[in-house]
Amino acid sequence: MSTSELPDDPHEAVREALSEVSVPGIESDLISAGVVYEIDLHGGNLTVIVDISPYPAASDENVMTAILEVTEAIPGIENVQVEQAGPDAELRTSVEDFDRVIAVASAKGGVGKSTVATHLAAALAADDDVALFDADVHGPNVDRILDVDGPVYATDDGNPIPIAHDGLELMGIGLLQSDVPLAWRGAMVHDAVSDLFGDTAWRSDGTLVIDLPPGTGDVVLTTLQDVPVDGLIVVTTPFHTSVADTNRTIDLFLDEGVPVLGAVVNMAEFTCDHCGEPNDLFEDNLSDLSTEVLATLPFEAEFQERPEVGSAPDGVRDLAEAIETEFDALAAYEPPADAVDIRGLDPEPRRDRVRETFETLESGEQFRVVSDRDPTPIRQYLANLAEVEPAAIEPFEVRRKSPDAWELTTVRP
Known part of the structure; x- marks a missing residue:
């Protein structure tokens, strides 16, 4: 095995190596065929979890040998282990099986909602079993933020199996309709989201993070009808119209009985590369916000990088901790004496x-x-x-x- 340093992007190096591997009984490479369920890399220790159940003609031994040969040649990889993913019997097709469901919403597009949702899921996955559902039908991009491609495979019963990536499970319309413009009408949107919510065969059962589309349209209402959302995070900038619209979004969720955990204020400031001084991007109107601010995130390059489990930016770690505190407070709820x-x-x-x-x-x-x-x-x-x-x-x-x-x-x- 190699004793050199790992490549700059070791996960991508492993994916590229496995994308060159073909074995008898599988019609394409291991990545394209969906055989590679998860790549888990810690330092020089690599675990590749595979699922060849859709390919009964393929040999476990051939797959394992091929993976070992190509990954052991990657610089910096010291130990390689190949494991089989759990059988379909362990899959769950109900979002009600999750311990908790967190929805991430915004009143407006362009405030960084999907970026926050994806970074949050990666941060929570450091200590929990986490799945991420991209419900932003008209602008799905969680798969692009994570640099994850399909295809999505299905169980024998036709239930789509989420794609595993770096300790996360991912499902969304973007994985099913890659690079296809989505000009769907309300009924089509409702059916597509409802079907995915109801049919996806999750392996995770800890936390489900849902990236909602901006606004309060059909998909948001469908989510509230079909999914037991345990808590809402709203993402906004400090700009006055964003804050005002966010308050209306909060009211909608409260009217639907969803606990609002708080807000994430994104792009609050940026630090000048030349003088090192922080500068506000917007005039601060947060005093008008009708919920608690859980985290304030700056406009920085690290939030544009691909989220990775175990390496969240400081502000996202603060957000994850604040969410845990809010859920603890919800669990400790005591009814009023006159109730x-x-x-x-x-x-x-x-x-x-x-x-x-x-x-x-x-x-x-x-x-x-x-x-x-x-x-x-x-x-x-x-x-x-x-x-x-x-x-x-x-x-x-x-x-x-x-x-x-x-x-x-x-x-x-």
């Missing part, structure tokens, strides 16, 4: 507890319920108890306070 807590109850006791408390209130008194699912349907029940139309139960505010706690606040008419 009716119906979590964990069967349907009849839930109704009884709501009725008993609501009927003791005078007109105009506040009524609050904490539930383990969206309590919006309670509005009709309260209207029946008060013998009024549902619209008379006003104000009627529902907020998701934690992954397992929704809080309803209204008054007795």
Whole structure:
């Protein structure tokens, strides 16, 4: 094995070497055929995880021998190990199997949302099992940021298998429609995203990071309908119109019951190469932002580099730590003392507890319920108890306070 220094981009050197490897039973090279599931490189220690299950005519021994021969010749590679990826039986086709789902959104395009989402996923993957879903249908570019190509293969049941890259799993429309302009209408977008959310065969089950399209259109609403989003990160610049539009995006997610973890302020400043002084790119309007700032990221070249697991920029590491703190706070949620807590109850006791408390209130008194699912349907029940139309139960505010706690606040008419 070589004792020289590793190439400047060792992952790319390994990919290039494997892209030259062909073995009997596989019609193209190992990279193009999707046989290479993951390349894990730490110093001079290389692990190549392969999946040849789509190619029953191929020999495990031939694949392993070919990989060893080409990778051991790469300068700086000292130890090589070839492992088989887990069988399809370990794949999961429900996003509900993830421990948590984090959505990354922005009100406007061009604020660095996809860059933040990709760097965040790589940072979280240093300590967790992480998958990244690119739902930005009209401008998918997470695969380009990570420099990942298809093809995407499927299980025997036709479920698309995400591409593994440097400790991450990746799926998105961009991998299925490479270099094809996407001029889809609403129904087509809805169906495509819903199908991918429902059918993708994930191996990961820790954290799913979703890169949403900018704005509050069909794909965002589809995500809220199809996916149990546990927390939202909004990305904005300090520019006043970006902050104002971001506040409207936050309101949408809150109305849909999604906890807002906070904001990432991107491109906040840049440091002059000549004088070394920091300079603001925008006038600071962050005092108008309606959520906590979790991280402030500068306009620097390191954020334009390919994200790698275990080597996140300082600001992204700060963001990952802040997110963990926010989730800890959500998990520690305690309902208000005056709230009716119906979590964990069967349907009849839930109704009884709501009725008993609501009927003791005078007109105009506040009524609050904490539930383990969206309590919006309670509005009709309260209207029946008060013998009024549902619209008379006003104000009627529902907020998701934690992954397992929704809080309803209204008054007795």
